[in-house]
Amino acid sequence: MRFVDEFRDAETARALAARISARCEPGRRYKFMEVCGGHTHTIYKHGIEDYLPEAVTLVHGPGCPVCVIPMGRVDDAIHIARQPDVIMTSFGDMMRVPGGESTFLDAKAEGADIRMVYSPLDALKIARTHPDRRVVFMAIGFETTAPSTAVTVLRAAEEGIENFSVFCNHVLIIPAIKAILDSPDLRLDGFIGPGHVSTIIGCRPYEFIARDYRQPFVVAGFEPLDILHSVDMLLGQLAEGRGEVENQYARVVPWDGNRIAMEAIGTVMRVRPHFEWRGLGFISHSALGMAEEYAAFDAERIFDIPGTRIADPKACQCGEVLKGVLKPWECKVFGTACTPETPIGTCMVSSEGACAAYYNFGRFSRERVREATRA
Amino acid sequence: MCLGIPGELVGTVEEFTDLAMVDVSGVRRRINMGLLADDDLKPGDWVLVHVGFALSKISESEAKAVMDMLHGIGQAYTDEIDALKESDIS
Ligand code: SF4
Numbered sequence: 001m002r003f004v005d006e007f008r009d010a011e012t013a014r015a016l017a018a019r020i021s022a023r024c025e026p027g028r029r030y031k032f033m034e035v036c037g038g039h040t041h042t043i044y045k046h047g048i049e050d051y052l053p054e055a056v057t058l059v060h061g062p063g064c065p066v067c068v069i070p071m072g073r074v075d076d077a078i079h080i081a082r083q084p085d086v087i088m089t090s091f092g093d094m095m096r097v098p099g100g101e102s103t104f105l106d107a108k109a110e111g112a113d114i115r116m117v118y119s120p121l122d123a124l125k126i127a128r129t130h131p132d133r134r135v136v137f138m139a140i141g142f143e144t145t146a147p148s149t150a151v152t153v154l155r156a157a158e159e160g161i162e163n164f165s166v167f168c169n170h171v172l173i174i175p176a177i178k179a180i181l182d183s184p185d186l187r188l189d190g191f192i193g194p195g196h197v198s199t200i201i202g203c204r205p206y207e208f209i210a211r212d213y214r215q216p217f218v219v220a221g222f223e224p225l226d227i228l229h230s231v232d233m234l235l236g237q238l239a240e241g242r243g244e245v246e247n248q249y250a251r252v253v254p255w256d257g258n259r260i261a262m263e264a265i266g267t268v269m270r271v272r273p274h275f276e277w278r279g280l281g282f283i284s285h286s287a288l289g290m291a292e293e294y295a296a297f298d299a300e301r302i303f304d305i306p307g308t309r310i311a312d313p314k315a316c317q318c319g320e321v322l323k324g325v326l327k328p329w330e331c332k333v334f335g336t337a338c339t340p341e342t343p344i345g346t347c348m349v350s351s352e353g354a355c356a357a358y359y360n361f362g363r364f365s366r367e368r369v370r371e372a373t374r375a
Numbered sequence: 376m377c378l379g380i381p382g383e384l385v386g387t388v389e390e391f392t393d394l395a396m397v398d399v400s401g402v403r404r405r406i407n408m409g410l411l412a413d414d415d416l417k418p419g420d421w422v423l424v425h426v427g428f429a430l431s432k433i434s435e436s437e438a439k440a441v442m443d444m445l446h447g448i449g450q451a452y453t454d455e456i457d458a459l460k461e462s463d464i465s
Contacts, residue, residue: 038378045448091426092458118462119427121407125465141426144379148428151409155392196379199423199431223444252423252431261410261430351451360450 009225016228017051023235024055031057031187032234033324035177036194037064037352038222044361046224056231059186059324062176062280063194065141066093066350067322069169070278072308074099077138077167080303081112087130088114089123090138093350098343100310120152120166127156127164136299138167144196146170146288147261150268153290153297167299168289171275173197174205175286181213185325190234192227193219195249202257206245214243221249268294278346279312279319318345321354328358335359378455379423379430380445381438382406384416394464399424400442400456405464427464 024030034040040060043049049058062068074097081088081104088104095104095116108114113133117123120137127135139149149166156164173194180186193206198219206217216237220230230248237244247253268291275287290298299305312318315333320326328334328347338344340356347353351360385403386396393409395416407428408416414432416422421438422429433441445452 041448041451042444092454116458116461118458119407119464121427121464122462125463144430145426147410148407148426151407151428196423196425196430199379223440251437252433254431258410258431260412264410351448351454 013051013225013228016225016232020056020228020232020235021053023232023239024053025239029055029057030189030235030238031059032190032192032231033059033061033180033188034192034220034227035061035063035173036197037067037350037354037357038195039192039220039227040064040354041352041357042222042224042227044357047361048224048227051228052231056235058192059188059327060321060354061180061324062277062322063142063173063197064347064350064352064354065145065171066097067318067346067353068171068176068277068280069097069140069346070276071098071100071310071312072276073169074103075101075308075310076305078102078104078107078112079306079308080136080167080299081107081114083134083303085133086113087126087133087135088112088138089117089126089135090114091118091140092116094138094140096343097346097349100308120149121155124152124156124161124164127161128159131163133163134302135164136167137164138169140169142171142173142194142197143200143265146269147200147258147264150264153268153294154264156297157294162296165297165299165302166290168269170269170288171277172271172286172288173201175283176277176280177206177209179280179283179286180323181209181215183323186323188215188324189238190216191218192230192234193217193245195219195221195253198247198249198253198257200258200261203245203247203253203255204257210243210245216243217245219245219247219249219253221252267291276309277322279322313344316345318347318355321345321347328355331355378445378451379425379441380452380455380459381421381433381441382424382429383438384408384418384420384422386418388416392465397422397424397429399459402456402460404459404462407464427462
């Protein structure tokens with residue numbers, strides 16, 4: 001096994017890999033899910049699986065916010081963008097997400113005023129400088145991003161900006177994890193928990209996984225060494241018969257999360273009774289909408305929204321990929337009909353999507369395995 | 376979009392707006408510090424920046440490590456910095 005310079009500390013990486021191998025019980029197989037798309041990216045980029053024993057498999061979870069946006073919501077957003085005087089804004093990652101008929105980029109080419117912003121605060125600034133236009137921010141993201149939207153709305157309210165609203169698509173990580181735990185298709189042995197989401201929600205919300213499902217859960221950082229370290233911690237828990245929440249990323253993630261961020265979310269948003277996830281279907285209490293008190297900033301109340309529902313294309317197996325049931329390359333259209341340039345499914349759009357990550361780095365990693373076994 | 380990028384606080388936090396000048400890879404932009412109001416930030420501190428907001432305070436060595444890793448991921452990182460360059464929060 002060869003360790004390349006991506007490990008900050010090759011010695012430690014080697015020691016961890018050895019311990020991981022030693023911890024595996026003979027004949028037993030382990031399947032861990034990394035929930036967050038950022039981890040998926042690191043795993044493929046650095047070929048982490050090449051450094052793990054055969055008995056350990058990593059499967060990818062639903063933690064890429066762009067990937068879980070259903071096509072109907074994209075169509076709804078484009079419908080809003082086409083209303084008179086509207087400027088639709090969103091993050092760059094949204095631009096190529098396929099809706100039922102088109103993407104933001106297509107709609108823009110056809111004349112809709114759709115602009116890419118770095119921050120919801122940039123969208124608010126557009127509203128401030130264009131008082132004659134109605135500026136809508138299409139908000140996407142997990143709890144990592146929701147506080148930014150919430151604080152922006154609080155700011156708009158304080159300033160009395162009346163031409164700014166949010167098309168809220170923020171989703172919640174806990175119900176998604178629960179849906180996967182309750183899904184019969186997949187048997188897991190533990191989780192590599194999301195890093196940035198946890199800076200906001202902290203580690204306590206995961207305790208039910210340890211308590212009710214008796215599975216280990218390790219909140220992890222994004223460096224290759226962090227991933228190896230968390231796999232080692234998961235195996236350690238299993239070896240000792242423990243199922244606990246542990247924080248491998250304590251240098252960034254506080255156990256109790258961020259109080260101010262959670263309060264901002266709680267003030268401006270409410271949990272929806274249910275929300276559709278691409279590939280996963282409707283999940284109860286799994287997303288945030290705008291609170292009644294902030295109705296003036298809620299695009300869903302301001303505009304007449306069709307509430308489009310579109311089934312995913314037949315060829316698309318994003319649902320299976322998001323649940324970790326299929327590996328990206330097992331999808332029938334992977335790399336042929338579906339590529340980052342012409343994505344069919346959302347997992348191919350964002351660089352955090354499992355399919356895009358594998359498409360961009362997978363071959364590199366396979367090449368390297370060959371090279372390493374020859375060396 | 377899910378990236379958290381290290382930035383160094385180079386100014387003081389304005390009252391009311393909670394904005395402060397942050398240097399991210401040589402790009403200086405105003406970033407909202409409101410979520411870290413409990414942290415008593417001062418110039419020279421490092422934070423993890425996400426969509427115009429500081430999410431958590433980090434050590435300088437952590438900042439360097441994250442930076443090294445981000446430089447290695449290529450496109451996603453350059454896209455994020457390009458988006459940041461377009462940002463003009465006030
Ligand atoms: S290859 Fe394309 S269609 Fe298939 S799962 Fe991945 S993103 Fe979805």
